Amino acid sequence: MENVTITDIARICGVSATTVSRVINNSPGISKDTRIKILNVIKENNYVPNNSARNLKRVESDAIAILAKGLSNPFVAQIIAIGEKECDKRKYSFVFQIVDDAEDEMDVAIELMKEKRLKGIVFFGGLFSQDANKINQITIPIVACTIDIKNSLGEDCCSSVFVDDIVESMKIVDYLCRLGHEDIAMIAGFENDESIGKRRYEGYKMALLKNGIKVNPALVRKMKSNLNGYSLKNGYEVTKELLQSGEKVTAIFAPSDYMAIGACKAIFDSGKKVPEDISVAGYDGLEIADYYQPSLTTIRQPIGDMIDKALDLLFDTMEKEAKVKHIIFEGTLIKGASTAYRSV
């Protein structure tokens, strides 16, 4: 019973390995009888082809992959569901890989590409390493989803799908301003964040500028680097410190829904109310934002559509060698119950 191989099956059936291979791969030109007999023997012996061997031999597979950056990526379920569906539709097989925060997604991609003979890759989230050398090693089409490629590797490198973080962030902070808020705090990215944290902060500044409000540095609080980024706890701790500082604040913009929820908890713990005392706005538009009490004001990114589009672009590049495109999706401002007119 140890490790049945194609040769074993062939021997048992009294045919050649080639014939068995043809049956496994649904190749034509096999008599019905042989096919049935072989299938039976395969089943009886629980034969499962060895993928390493197949991948090694195959010049190319029909597989594409989505690599998602970030351990706690809240979109995993959606990514997998859509990936499977689209690949099914187009007769590709689908590989999904989570890339640890600490890993370089390019290294993972290169390894996986060679190992599985991938035909294409979608990168979801994270920021590309600045190492153009690595990206050049990726000899298959790639598409960046949720990554503003222009700001990392330049726009020629590959197609991309994203929302403009600056615009969206400006949209929601502007909304806070229009509610009459002036003392608006923001939880900014980590110290050296050059990615979404920075761009959302840009949007924040622009919204204030537009509304004639001066940025108060005491209200801009960096995430805690000893905690996970964009997490509940991080939002909680930062907000707690902010409140303890005594600085006047009537609204807080958190760059993720989880941080916003953490911020709310800190506010509640301090004996204040959301939104009566302090308004809170998030970012992402997760399902939980709608279910939270109070429901969160947030920017909904159309993640499902974005993944769909990213796959579209990928297949177009693979099959029709389509040109590089950059699709910008618009986020939707969700006006939840966590924000209100300034009362103080």
Added chain:
Amino acid sequence: MENVTITDIARICGVSATTVSRVINNSPGISKDTRIKILNVIKENNYVPNNSARNLKRVESDAIAILAKGLSNPFVAQIIAIGEKECDKRKYSFVFQIVDDAEDEMDVAIELMKEKRLKGIVFFGGLFSQDANKINQITIPIVACTIDIKNSLGEDCCSSVFVDDIVESMKIVDYLCRLGHEDIAMIAGFENDESIGKRRYEGYKMALLKNGIKVNPALVRKMKSNLNGYSLKNGYEVTKELLQSGEKVTAIFAPSDYMAIGACKAIFDSGKKVPEDISVAGYDGLEIADYYQPSLTTIRQPIGDMIDKALDLLFDTMEKEAKVKHIIFEGTLIKGASTAYRSV
């Protein structure tokens, strides 16, 4: 630049492929000079070994895998973090795979085992297929985490780590009883759930029995089969129907925190309050349960410890051929703000 192989590197260095292989694998018996030269050439040419070829040739790897069932498994981040850490510590490499709800985890396991020459597998969540034939094909040690193996494949089949769903569920429902509640609704599993849904329902019944309360079938509501199990929306929809039924209810036990949050929303939407009008209890002890408003009364499963222990058992089985063990962890009743004494 197309697909550099070990032979290419060997040729460039003027050595044999064997020597290059030795360098890649840190085998001893290589002169310092050759090693350095080869490493340089590898770097210059961006050579990355092909995993399929390695896996194919290698008799065995030093890899173990954790297979997690369920697209929206909320523990993914923890599983990966702990898996990486423990494997690092013991010089194993770590493979993480999400298994789609629709897939059979045994099939995935068998394929992966052959492909990657795994040394062991931890199954996280889900329920084993009842097919003993399949499990017998898995010729390496396995451990079930979060799965009460006795109820599916019998206790000899492999070690396991789990909390007793019946006991824990009884614990929390008993708490509701002690708060004076009698009209306690429960969201039960799907129609044919033989797994945790059923066992949590068993605990519910036992708690009522213990407190001299008769089960009111109108208060036991099955999950909607057209929605994801244990999800926010499912909890919301089921609770909405329950409230609309007009049946008297002062407390609800939802078998997951997400369902509990969904239930809360339905209650709020109906104009009632949690916990003043209706108490809500969840299950899982997710981080969000603590952050939700009101914080959820729930059963915290010590997931981190459980994964740790599961890996311990796996390595013991692999390295010392330890006997099959079943470790039962205790959950902790978290008394949150979503439950209160009955007021009506």
Added chain:
DNA sequence: TTGTAGGCGTTATCAT
């Protein structure tokens, strides 16, 4: 319709 031969990229074994 089926079979034979060779090779995918790597490593284990045996030699040198």
Added chain:
DNA sequence: ATGATAACGCCTACAA
């Protein structure tokens, strides 16, 4: 310290 050779399990020409 290094190399030659075969083999891992499978698939693709080409042949019959």
